[in-house]
Amino acid sequence: MKKLWLSLVLICFSLPLAAKSLESSILRIHSVVQRSDYDAPWTAKQNQRMVHMGVVLDEKTLLTAAFAVKDARHLEAEKLGDPKRYPLRIEFVDDVANLAVLRFVDDAPTALEVLPLGSDLRLGDNVNLYQALEGETLVSNAIKLREVEVRPVYLVEYPLPQYVFELRRAGYGWFEPIIRDEKLVGVAIGQAASSVFALPSRLLKRFLENWRRPPYRGFVDPGFQVSSMLSPYLREYAKASTVSDGVWIKSVRADSPFVDVVQVGDVLLEFQGVRVSARGSYEHPRWGRISFMSQLAEIAAGDRVRLTLLRDGEQMKVEKVLPAYDPSHERIPPPALSQPIYTIFGGFLFQELSAGLMQSWGSQWKRRAPLPYLFEAEYKRNPSADGKARAVVLQRVLPIEYNKGYHEMEDVFVTQVNGRTIQHIQDLEAALNDEKFKQRGYAHIIVEPGHEEVILSYQGLDRVHKTIRKRYGIPDTARFWEPAH
Amino acid sequence: MLKKGWKILAICVVTLGSRPALAVELGAVRKAIFKVQVISQEPDYKQPWNHQPVKSSSGTGFYIGPTGILTNAHVVANGKFISVLKDGDDEPVSARVKFMAHDCDLALLEVQDPGYFFGVSPIGFGDIPDVRETVNTVGYPTGGEQLSITQGVVSRVSYRRYVHSSADSHLLVQVDSAINPGNSGGPVLQGKTAVGVAFQAFTGAENTGYIIPTPVIKRFLSDIADGRYDGHPVQGFSVQDNALENTATRRYHGLKAGEGGVKVSEVASYSPLAGAVASGDIILAIDGKPVGVDGKVSYLRDRLPFRVLYDLKQRGDALKLDILRDGKRSTVDVVLSAKEPFYDGAHIFWNQPRFLNFAGLVFTSLSRDFLETWGRSWYLDAPLHLRYIHNHFSQIKELQGARDVIVLTERLPHAVNTFAGPFMDAVVTRVNGKKVLSLEDLARAIDAADGSHLVFDFWQEEVPLVLPLAASRSADKDISTRYKIPLTRWLGPDEDGATADWGADK
Numbered sequence: 001m002k003k004l005w006l007s008l009v010l011i012c013f014s015l016p017l018a019a020k021s022l023e024s025s026i027l028r029i030h031s032v033v034q035r036s037d038y039d040a041p042w043t044a045k046q047n048q049r050m051v052h053m054g055v056v057l058d059e060k061t062l063l064t065a066a067f068a069v070k071d072a073r074h075l076e077a078e079k080l081g082d083p084k085r086y087p088l089r090i091e092f093v094d095d096v097a098n099l100a101v102l103r104f105v106d107d108a109p110t111a112l113e114v115l116p117l118g119s120d121l122r123l124g125d126n127v128n129l130y131q132a133l134e135g136e137t138l139v140s141n142a143i144k145l146r147e148v149e150v151r152p153v154y155l156v157e158y159p160l161p162q163y164v165f166e167l168r169r170a171g172y173g174w175f176e177p178i179i180r181d182e183k184l185v186g187v188a189i190g191q192a193a194s195s196v197f198a199l200p201s202r203l204l205k206r207f208l209e210n211w212r213r214p215p216y217r218g219f220v221d222p223g224f225q226v227s228s229m230l231s232p233y234l235r236e237y238a239k240a241s242t243v244s245d246g247v248w249i250k251s252v253r254a255d256s257p258f259v260d261v262v263q264v265g266d267v268l269l270e271f272q273g274v275r276v277s278a279r280g281s282y283e284h285p286r287w288g289r290i291s292f293m294s295q296l297a298e299i300a301a302g303d304r305v306r307l308t309l310l311r312d313g314e315q316m317k318v319e320k321v322l323p324a325y326d327p328s329h330e331r332i333p334p335p336a337l338s339q340p341i342y343t344i345f346g347g348f349l350f351q352e353l354s355a356g357l358m359q360s361w362g363s364q365w366k367r368r369a370p371l372p373y374l375f376e377a378e379y380k381r382n383p384s385a386d387g388k389a390r391a392v393v394l395q396r397v398l399p400i401e402y403n404k405g406y407h408e409m410e411d412v413f414v415t416q417v418n419g420r421t422i423q424h425i426q427d428l429e430a431a432l433n434d435e436k437f438k439q440r441g442y443a444h445i446i447v448e449p450g451h452e453e454v455i456l457s458y459q460g461l462d463r464v465h466k467t468i469r470k471r472y473g474i475p476d477t478a479r480f481w482e483p484a485h
Numbered sequence: 486m487l488k489k490g491w492k493i494l495a496i497c498v499v500t501l502g503s504r505p506a507l508a509v510e511l512g513a514v515r516k517a518i519f520k521v522q523v524i525s526q527e528p529d530y531k532q533p534w535n536h537q538p539v540k541s542s543s544g545t546g547f548y549i550g551p552t553g554i555l556t557n558a559h560v561v562a563n564g565k566f567i568s569v570l571k572d573g574d575d576e577p578v579s580a581r582v583k584f585m586a587h588d589c590d591l592a593l594l595e596v597q598d599p600g601y602f603f604g605v606s607p608i609g610f611g612d613i614p615d616v617r618e619t620v621n622t623v624g625y626p627t628g629g630e631q632l633s634i635t636q637g638v639v640s641r642v643s644y645r646r647y648v649h650s651s652a653d654s655h656l657l658v659q660v661d662s663a664i665n666p667g668n669s670g671g672p673v674l675q676g677k678t679a680v681g682v683a684f685q686a687f688t689g690a691e692n693t694g695y696i697i698p699t700p701v702i703k704r705f706l707s708d709i710a711d712g713r714y715d716g717h718p719v720q721g722f723s724v725q726d727n728a729l730e731n732t733a734t735r736r737y738h739g740l741k742a743g744e745g746g747v748k749v750s751e752v753a754s755y756s757p758l759a760g761a762v763a764s765g766d767i768i769l770a771i772d773g774k775p776v777g778v779d780g781k782v783s784y785l786r787d788r789l790p791f792r793v794l795y796d797l798k799q800r801g802d803a804l805k806l807d808i809l810r811d812g813k814r815s816t817v818d819v820v821l822s823a824k825e826p827f828y829d830g831a832h833i834f835w836n837q838p839r840f841l842n843f844a845g846l847v848f849t850s851l852s853r854d855f856l857e858t859w860g861r862s863w864y865l866d867a868p869l870h871l872r873y874i875h876n877h878f879s880q881i882k883e884l885q886g887a888r889d890v891i892v893l894t895e896r897l898p899h900a901v902n903t904f905a906g907p908f909m910d911a912v913v914t915r916v917n918g919k920k921v922l923s924l925e926d927l928a929r930a931i932d933a934a935d936g937s938h939l940v941f942d943f944w945q946e947e948v949p950l951v952l953p954l955a956a957s958r959s960a961d962k963d964i965s966t967r968y969k970i971p972l973t974r975w976l977g978p979d980e981d982g983a984t985a986d987w988g989a990d991k
Contacts, residue, residue, distance in 0.1 A: 225947075231904035233951040237938055250947035264947055367865045375873045379945050405731030405778075442737045449880045451751040451764050452725050457733035 023080045024113040029054045032074040038360040041340035042478030053175045062102045065175040079109035095336035098153040118183030127180045148287035155336035156327040161294040163198040217300035220322035223256020239313035240267045254385040257320040270308035329387025345481040347398040353391040370411040390424040402464045416446040433484040517548040520625040524566040530855040533840040534972045545624030545671030550607035554594040556670030559649040563982035582983040584709045590649040611678035613698045624671025637662025652831035664694030715800040718821035721756025729778040739812045745777035753879035755827040761817045770807035826888035828878040834982040841974040844957035845897035845964040851890035888923035911943035
C-alpha cells in the first residue's frame with residue numbers, strides 16, 4: 001500500500017516538475033497580424049493579436065509554425081516567468097512544411113535550453129503535449145498516438161504525414177510541442193473536432209538540417225494524381241489483372257516533370273521502389289499502412305524519383321530529377337500566397353482568383369462563394385506548363401458615370417481583353433495596352449459565364465482614376481492600370 | 486433572388502384581404518366558381534420507381550365555357566383524384582386535367598357530364614387592369630367553407646418568375662390583397678369579368694399577391710386550340726441589361742442619339758435565335774417596337790422587358806428583330822422553335838421521372854426536382870457539378886444537344902456494382918466510347934454492347950466505371966427482385982403527373 005501511495009505522489013509531482021524544466025525550451029510567441037482585405041485589396045484588415053508556441057533551437061533562434069508568422073507585422077517572444085518581451089524577426093519560412101525559424105532581434109531571454117529532437121513515434125505511444133497560450137505555467141496533456149494520416153498542411157495543398165491524437169477539448173494546434181523522454185517528437189499544427197494533428201519529428205529534422213546546411217532543398221511534386229484501383233473490372237480494362245497492386249493515374253499536370261512519360265490510365269505499381277497497393281498505401285515500419293504519398297516527405301528537390309508503371313499490360317520504369325514544388329505555380333494559389341493581385345481599370349476591379357479571395361466569403365465559403373469560383377477551384381485547378389496561368393476575375397465595379405451601365409457586374413471570369421486570352425493580371429494590363437485598340441479608343445473585355453462584353457473608352461482615364469481614388473478613398477499606393485509609354 | 490431574401494411561394498389556396506371587403510355582388514358568377522379538391526402523389530426522384538405519400542389539398546377554379554374549368558397547374562399537379570364542388574352544392578364531382586401548362590401555371594379541367602354546367606354562365610375575360618384599379622379575388626381559401634371575396638388594388642404590372650416551374654418568367658400583375666392557400670386558380674374579377682387568375686404571393690412583404698393576367702391566359706387558350714399544349718416559346722439567349730446606358734459603349738456600337746436597344750451576350754445553340762442573332766448584336770426593336778436602353782418596350786400602359794413580346798408568342802410563330810451588328814442595321818425573321826433539346830432547369834411534374842436501372846445502377850435525368858432531394862438549401866448543398874450544370878448548362882460544350890443530363894443517382898448493392906460507389910451523382914457522357922445524350926441513348930448503348938466490359942465515362946471524372954457486361958446482364962433481374970423494383974426503366978413519354986380520371990364506374 002505504501003508503495004502505491006508513493007507511486008501516486010511521484011506521478012502527481014512528475015508532470016509539474018517536467019513542465020518547469022521545459023520553460024527554458026518552450027516559449028510563447030505573440031504576433032500582431034494584419035491580413036489582406038480581398039474586398040478592398042489596396043488596404044489591409046484590422047490588426048489581430050495572436051499567440052502561438054515556439055521551441056528553442058539555440059540561444060538566438062526559435063522554431064514555430066509558418067502560419068504563425070504569416071502576415072505578421074510584429075513578433076515577440078515571452079519566456080514564462082520573465083516579464084520582458086523579446087522582439088523577433090523572421091529568419092526562414094517553408095510554407096510547405098509549415099515551419100518557420102525566428103531570430104531574436106536584440107536580446108534573448110537568458111538560460112534558454114535547446115530541446116533535442118526525438119525519434120519517430122509508433123502507433124499507441126504515450127506522449128505529452130505542452131501548452132501555455134495563457135497563464136504562467138506550461139500545461140501538460142497526456143495523449144496517445146492514434147494514427148498517422150497523410151493530409152495537406154494548412155497553408156498549401158501538399159500532402160504530409162501527420163500524427164493524429166485524440167483531445168476532446170478545443171483550442172489546440174498552435175504549435176504546441178509534443179514531448180517524450182524530454183525530447184521533441186512533434187508539434188501540433190491543427191485540430192478538427194477531437195483530432196489534433198501534429199508534424200512528426202522527421203519533418204522537423206528534415207527542415208532544420210536543410211535550413212542549417214543551405215541551399216535549402218524543398219519538397220517536390222511529381223505532378224500527377226492517382227485513384228484507387230480496387231475494381232477487378234477496371235484492372236481488366238487497364239490490362240492490369242496480372243497484378244493485384246497499383247493505382248490508376250487519373251491526371252498529369254501540364255507542369256509535371258513526368259508529363260512526357262506518364263499518361264492518364266497508366267497503373268502506378270511502385271514509387272521509389274516501394275510497392276503501392278490498390279488503395280494507394282504501403283506498409284510503413286512504424287505507422288502501419290499509410291498513403292504512398294507520405295514518401296514525399298523523404299524526397300528533396302534535386303532527388304531522382306523512380307516510378308514503375310504498367311501500360312497496356314507492359315511494365316515500364318521511368319525516373320526524373322524533380323525540382324522543388326512551388327506553390328506559386330498553382331492556378332488558384334493556396335492561402336500561403338495571400339497577397340491579392342489586382343488592378344483597377346476605369347473602376348473595374350480585377351483580381352486573380354485565389355484561396356484567399358474565396359475565403360473572404362467567411363467560414364462557410366465552400367458553400368457561399370460564387371458557384372463559378374467554386375467550380376473553377378474544384379475542376380480547373382491544374383496549373384499551366386509554365387506555372388503562370390491564373391484565373392482572373394472581375395470582382396466588382398466602383399460606380400461612377402464613366403462605367404455606367406456596368407455597375408452591377410461582379411464575380412465573373414475575365415477570359416479575353418482586346419482579343420487576347422487572359423492568363424493573369426499582367427496579361428490583362430498588357431492587353432489593355434494594345435496600341436491598336438488604344439488608337440481606336442475602346443477597350444474590349446469579355447467575361448464568363450454569360451459571355452458579356454464590356455466596351456470602355458480610353459479617353460480621359462487619368463481623370464476617371466483620379467475621381468475613383470477621391471470618391472472611394474483609395475490610396476495612391478493602390479494599383480491602377482497605367483498606359484505603357 | 487433567393488440570396489436577396491425573396492421568397493415567393495405558389496400557394497394552393499386564397500385568403501382574406503387586409504382591407505374590409507366591400508359589398509360585392511357576384512350574382513350568377515358565384516355558380517361559375519368551383520372549389521377544386523385534389524389528392525396528389527409526387528414521384529420519388531431519388532428512387533424514381535417509387536412515389537411519395539399521398540397528400541390532399543384544395544384550390545379554386547372557374548368555368549370559362551365549354552372548354553372547361555380554368556385553374557392553376559400547381560393546384561392539380563401530380564393529381565391522382567380531382568373533384569370540383571360548385572358553390573352551394575353538397576356533392577363534388579370528379580374531374581380530370583384536359584390541358585396542363587406548367588410553364589405558365591395554368592390548367593384546364595373537364596368533368597364527364599356536360600350537363601353539370603347547365604345553368605352556369607361562363608366567366609369571360611377582360612383586359613389587363615390598370616394600376617390603382619380595384620379588383621376582387623374570389624375563391625376558397627383555407628379557414629372556411631364559403632366562397633371568399635377579397636378586394637385589392639393593382640400595384641404594378643411586371644414580368645417575372647413564376648414559382649411553379651421556377652424556370653419561367655411571364656407577364657404578371659401584382660395586387661395588394663394577400664393571396665392565401667386555397668385562393669390559387671380563382672378568378673380575379675372586375676365586375677363580372679375575369680382580369681386574371683390568382684396564383685402566388687410574396688411572403689417577404691405584407692399583402693403582396695400576384696395574378697396571371699389575361700394576355701397569358703389568352704395565349705394559353707390559343708395554344709390549346711389545336712388540341713395540344715406546346716408551351717411558351719423557348720428563349721435560350723441572354724442580354725446585358727443596361728450596357729447601352731454606357732456612353733462609350735453606345736458610341737462604339739454606333740447608336741444614334743436617343744436610340745435604345747439591348748446588347749446580346751450569349752445565344753445558346755438550342756435557341757430559336759441561333760444562327761440569326763449573335764453575341765454582341767444590338768436588338769433595336771422587336772416586332773417593330775423599339776427597345777429602350779433599359780431593355781424595355783412600351784406594352785399597354787407600362788414599360789416592360791422586351792421579352793414580354795417574345796414570350797406571348799406561340800411556338801413556331803415568326804418574330805421580327807431589328808438588329809445592329811458591326812454598325813450595320815438589318816431586320817431578321819426568326820421562327821420561335823428550339824433548335825435542339827436542352828436542359829431548362831424547370832420543375833418537371835412528370836408522373837414518372839425518366840430513369841434506367843441496369844446492374845443495380847440507377848440512372849436518371851437531372852431536374853430541379855431531383856436537385857431538391859438535397860433539401861430546402863439544395864442550391865448550396867447539392868453536388869457542385871450538378872448545381873453548375875443546372876445554372877450554366879448552355880456554357881458546357883460537352884452537354885449541348887442533351888435531352889437528358891444523365892445522373893448516376895443510386896446503387897443497389899450487388900457484387901457486380903461493388904466498386905461503383907465513388908461515381909454516385911456523376912454525369913454520364915459516354916458508354917463504351919459512344920456519346921450518350923439521352924436515357925434512350927444510354928439504353929441503346931447498354932442493350933447493344935458486346936465484348937467483355939461496359940465502360941462508363943463521366944463528366945469531369947478521369948476514372949471510368951467498368952462493369953463486367955455478361956455478369957451485369959445476368960444480375961439485372963436478380964437485383965430487381967431483391968430490391969423489389971417493379972419497373973426497371975421508364976423512358977417516357979414525358980407523361981404529366983396529373984393522372985386523375987373520373988373512374989371506370991361511370
